[in-house]
Amino acid sequence: MTGGTTSPRVSVVVPTHDTGSHIDSLVASLLRQSLPSTEFEAIFVDDGSTDDTPDRMEKLAAEHPHFRVLRIENSGWPSRPRNVGVAHARGEYVLFVDDDDWLGDEALERLHDCARAHDADVVIGRMAGHGRGVPRELFRRNRFDATLANSPLIDSLTCHKMFRRAFLDEHGLRFPEGWPRRLEDHRMVVRSYLLSRRTCVLSDYTCYHHARRGDAGNVTANRLDPVEYYASLREALDIVDAHTEPGPLRDRLHRRWLRNEMLNRVRGRRMLDAPEDWLAEVVREIQGVIRERFAPGVAAGLPPLQRVLTHLLEEGRTADLRRMAEWEAGVRAVGAVERHQLSGATLTIAVSARLESAGRPVAFTADGDRDVLVLPVDGVDPALREVPAVLGRSRLDLVARHEVTREELFLPVTVEHDWVPGSAGVRHLRHRAVATVDTATLNGGRTAGAWTLKVRVTSAGWAEDGHLRLRLWFPADGAAPVVEDYQRFWPRLRRAVRRRLGRP
Structure with missing residues (x-):
């Protein structure tokens, strides 16, 4: 008591x-x-x-x-x-x-x-x-x-x-x-x-x-002071270094701060919306940390997109970082439901997805005997853009998200990836997954309410979500869901509205 x-x-x-x-x-x-x-x-x-x-x-x-x-x-x-x-x-x-x-x-x-x-x-x-x-x-x-x-x-x-x-x-x-x-x-x-x-x-x-x-x-929502922020980051690195030896584990831990607190500051809309003078100071601070604190294995263990961004940061190529940010701001996952079936409490869903930028698939091309990521900047060593074993390292997840509580659940899936050829010697990755779910036991039976479904594509340095047309509505915990298909629902709704208004 x-x-x-x-x-x-x-x-x-x-x-x-x-x-x-x-x-x-x-x-x-x-x-x-x-x-x-x-x-x-x-x-x-x-x-x-x-x-x-x-x-x-x-x-x-x-x-x-x-x-x-x-x-x-x-x-x-x-x-x-x-x-x-x-x-x-x-x-x-x-x-x-x-x-x-x-x-x-x-x-x-x-x-x-x-x-x-x-x-x-x-x-x-x-x-x-x-x-x-x-x-x-x-x-x-x-x-x-x-x-x-x-x-x-x-x-x-x-x-x-x-x-x-x-x-x-x-x-x-x-x-x-x-x-x-x-x-x-x-x-x-x-x-x-x-x-x-x-x-x-x-x-x-x-x-x-x-x-x-x-x-x-x-209080932490205010714009950071780059000098203070990266001094704090160095102190976190000091703690890691005091408890680990140089090598793969230390590199992997350092990589977390490189990825989250450095590279993510200069990606997509976050960079495009930043004031020029503030961004220049951020780039200077990041350059210092990369050069002073990180072993070569830190950046080498990143996916190709992030290896390229690290290189551009280290070289101070701010104009190319902005060009990358403009392109990457349009990158998204696009998913489609190929089929779905509800039998009793068992839901089966088959989906496909790919990464796109401005409506075009994120592309790869051959450079000798290796596949490289196609990016909108020149003067980057193809070795930095190489995507070894990209099929094996890519992932497609099917995620259910509660519309009120925002809880997210990974649904069990079997996945396959394949190359889709395009024009001019480029190709893109297509990802497919099939999920079979016992909805009665989903989230330990705590399912009441509406759940939206989305795909999550993880590949080559991106982890992007794409919404699907399906929504699951559970009238009570553990009850069988109603599967709502937006692709069919909205045309039916529009037709019903037109009929009510006496329009053809």
């Missing part, structure tokens, strides 16, 4: 600042938890709010004994309030939650049960993104002994995880305060992965809903 001598199982630590009503979804989810309120505490640490957030939270704490409110002077960043929360936590485990996110109704119980069952120092629950990207590959399946070497743990570096409190104290794991402040969760989380005796990934239940506020009120 939180008010007695027995410590709670879980302490939920929430930094707040000028949150207002944006915290309502989190509060409601905490009040719905299947874990009894006597077995967890929620610690709200207010970082010097100037609105009614402290009064709002004090009122909630007066109504709910397992809610606690702490006030500190404004630090301007989540690190300090999170650290204060840990210092006051009494739970066996600590879960960090942002004030505009929320939890699945069974999140605390499931995460704690997983931690106890596997004696884990860290447990990561499946996430759903609401206007935010979340890891995908990590949550394909449960992983009860995940490491940086045997799983894509490095893809998940936000702090929204459950940590054994004794583990945090044993290693002095806290969020860095002061300057630089960006990527504070990266530095804390990657160190925890490297020190954890056991890390678990719970993928069969959506525990965490990660949201982007419509008013961009999150």
Whole structure:
């Protein structure tokens, strides 16, 4: 019990600042938890709010004994309030939650049960993104002994995880305060992965809903300062280097920051919308990190598109980076449903897909005895554009996404890829998949509502989603779905409207 001598199982630590009503979804989810309120505490640490957030939270704490409110002077960043929360936590485990996110109704119980069952120092629950990207590959399946070497743990570096409190104290794991402040969760989380005796990934239940506020009120939503940002990134690399030897593992971990925090800054609309002077400073900072910190194996392990972008960055070819961004802004996955059938609770779907840019397939061509990616820039060594074993490394996934909760599920598929010849010696990849799904057991039977279907094509450096014409409507959990075919529905609707209006 939180008010007695027995410590709670879980302490939920929430930094707040000028949150207002944006915290309502989190509060409601905490009040719905299947874990009894006597077995967890929620610690709200207010970082010097100037609105009614402290009064709002004090009122909630007066109504709910397992809610606690702490006030500190404004630090301007989540690190300090999170650290204060840990210092006051009494739970066996600590879960960090942002004030505009929320939890699945069974999140605390499931995460704690997983931690106890596997004696884990860290447990990561499946996430759903609401206007935010979340890891995908990590949550394909449960992983009860995940490491940086045997799983894509490095893809998940936000702090929204459950940590054994004794583990945090044993290693002095806290969020860095002061300057630089960006990527504070990266530095804390990657160190925890490297020190954890056991890390678990719970993928069969959506525990965490990660949201982007419509008013961009999150402090981290502001445009980054390149010097500060890449100084923080260097500190994360320092942590990796202190715990690993030069070689394939270190290269793979470094590759995560190259891919996400560097290359993604100069791709597609993100680059095209950036101010010129700011972008020039970003390119300079990235050049420095690539040249000073990365071994050759880091870029060499990337797919061809990203190898080319790394080369252009290192050479400072900003005009070519912009040309690439203009072309890549039009890249998308285009999918089609070839057939579908519902027999009882068993749904069979066959789909095909390809990558396109501006309506044309992303193309490959031969350079001697190797296949190379066709790109809209000149003066790039064909070796950087080479796509060895592209058929084997490409993937087509069929994904169901709940229209309200934004939960995503990978449907089980069998996949094949083949080359489709085009003109002038180029060809493109066609991807096909067949899924056979027992809809009664989909998502553990938690299926009520509407699910849209999409394809996800992963190939040559892209991971792109394409919407399909099918929608699944489940009237209740575990019930057989109604399969809605948009390709047939909309023409029927238009014909019905024309008839009602007396038009031919």
